[in-house]
Amino acid sequence: MLMELQLDQEEQASYTHKFFVMVQDRGAIVYRMGAGQYAVSENIIPDDPAREKEMNRLFDLIIRGIPDDLPETVAALCRSRLQHAVTELLGKTRLKALKITIETAASRLDMRAGSPLETEHPGQTRPSDDPPIEVRALQYQAQQPLFTFEQLVVPDALMEDLLSAVEVTRVERKVFDEWGLRTIQPFPHSALNFHGPPGTGKTLAAHAIAHTLKRSILVASYAEIESKFHGEGPKNVKAIFHAAEREQAILFIDEADSLLSKRLTEVTQGSEQAVNSMRSQLFICLQEFRGVVIFATNLVENYDKAFETRVRHLHFPLPDEHCRREIWRRHLVPQLPLAENVSIDQLAAYADDICGRDIRNAVIDAAVRVARYGKAQVELRDLIEAVERIKAARIAVKSHEGRS
Numbered sequence: 001m002l003m004e005l006q007l008d009q010e011e012q013a014s015y016t017h018k019f020f021v022m023v024q025d026r027g028a029i030v031y032r033m034g035a036g037q038y039a040v041s042e043n044i045i046p047d048d049p050a051r052e053k054e055m056n057r058l059f060d061l062i063i064r065g066i067p068d069d070l071p072e073t074v075a076a077l078c079r080s081r082l083q084h085a086v087t088e089l090l091g092k093t094r095l096k097a098l099k100i101t102i103e104t105a106a107s108r109l110d111m112r113a114g115s116p117l118e119t120e121h122p123g124q125t126r127p128s129d130d131p132p133i134e135v136r137a138l139q140y141q142a143q144q145p146l147f148t149f150e151q152l153v154v155p156d157a158l159m160e161d162l163l164s165a166v167e168v169t170r171v172e173r174k175v176f177d178e179w180g181l182r183t184i185q186p187f188p189h190s191a192l193n194f195h196g197p198p199g200t201g202k203t204l205a206a207h208a209i210a211h212t213l214k215r216s217i218l219v220a221s222y223a224e225i226e227s228k229f230h231g232e233g234p235k236n237v238k239a240i241f242h243a244a245e246r247e248q249a250i251l252f253i254d255e256a257d258s259l260l261s262k263r264l265t266e267v268t269q270g271s272e273q274a275v276n277s278m279r280s281q282l283f284i285c286l287q288e289f290r291g292v293v294i295f296a297t298n299l300v301e302n303y304d305k306a307f308e309t310r311v312r313h314l315h316f317p318l319p320d321e322h323c324r325r326e327i328w329r330r331h332l333v334p335q336l337p338l339a340e341n342v343s344i345d346q347l348a349a350y351a352d353d354i355c356g357r358d359i360r361n362a363v364i365d366a367a368v369r370v371a372r373y374g375k376a377q378v379e380l381r382d383l384i385e386a387v388e389r390i391k392a393a394r395i396a397v398k399s400h401e402g403r404s
């Protein structure tokens with residue numbers, strides 16, 4: 001239960017259970033009043049310079065206890081993550097001093113078997129102190145779609161699949177609710193997986209689907225869901241589905257490779273364990289979600305059986321010459337001052353290993369240079385040189401990767 005609340009400074013300090021919820025540029029403090037009771041107070045507007053300064057203040061932290069036998073790169077990463085997390089905590093709580101003990105689950109097991117350490121009360125972190133799912137879901141917000149199908153160029157077969165996925169969703173309501181098919185399948189859902197190389201229009205297509213269905217789109221990447229705080233991932237998965245349902249939004253989960261791939265059976269690391277539990281949660285959410293979920297993946301070597309059959313896979317290839325021509329055409333927008341000599345056929349034939357994103361970037365790069373040098377028009381040469389620069393940058397990255 002959430003309610004609005006006015007508290008003075010002193011009262012605020014007396015509440016020990018507070019959560020901070022940030023939504024894009026705004027935030028709020030949520031207080032736990034009692035079991036199942038939460039109150040929202042104190043809208044934080046980060047523009048407030050005093051507050052911002054307070055939140056960004058640097059603290060002198062002493063981090064002790066990272067095992068000596070860890071490689072220095074890992075230890076450094078660990079230190080910097082702890083530094084970051086604790087600084088944030090201090091900025092938000094204004095605590096004067098604190099001592100945080102971090103231990104692994106394994107060490108707790110040892111402890112229980114042997115002699116219990118001094119002030120350990122396992123009951124201290126009751127699950128009821130965790131913000132309820134509605135509160136956690138506040139950190140995810142849907143947006144209006146940015147692209148339409150007019151902007152997307154893909155092979156005909158793929159376009160047909162995409163449009164039919166849209167149609168299925170459109171008629172679903174009628175078939176399942178009006179015609180009562182929900183009684184035989186309580187959880188109909190449309191889950192799609194867009195897979196293919198980067199820059200081939202997967203994100204664009206997800207926005208286009210949302211636009212056609214007149215829905216908003218909730219975009220989340222795997223990295224965002226997998227919280228830096230251990231064990232939060234599954235809760236975030238749940239919260240994201242909750243937020244999408246709340247806003248009737250199309251849910252778009254980007255970089256979903258590791259989420260959809262086979263469950264690891266011999267789990268040795270905590271991080272693998274974490275992905276496994278996110279995957280289980282995802283599976284539960286997918287079954288119950290009444291809406292459209294779109295995953296985007298570059299490459300999944302081994303799909304988990306559970307997803308393989310429940311998710312419709314659509315492949316986004318690199319554009320062929322015909323598609324490249326249309327992509328160039330859509331990106332050389334009417335207002336752009338183009339010289340007579342710019343031939344879309346020539347551009348399409350010229351570079352055969354570039355994706356749609358390369359084309360977009362080439363157009364932007366060429367236009368910016370032309371504008372900077374005070375030239376009046378974009379010429380064919382400007383566009384070709386821009387493509388060359390993009391390809392050269394790619395080769396440089398590759399050879400760098402090869403070296404390490």
Ligand SMILES: Nc1ncnc2c1ncn2[C@@H]1O[C@H](COP(=O)(O)OP(=O)(O)O)[C@@H](O)[C@H]1O
Nearest residue numbers: 151152153198199200201202203204356357360
């Ligand atoms: N198939 C395509 N049709 C039209 N434009 C494309 C296509 N693929 C990529 N683009 C251009 O590149 C941009 C980035 O593509 P994006 O959808 O983010 O690729 P992905 O999500 O597959 O990595 C798009 O906004 C668009 O300008």
Ligand SMILES: [Mg+2]
Nearest residue numbers: 202203254296
């Ligand atoms: Mg993308």
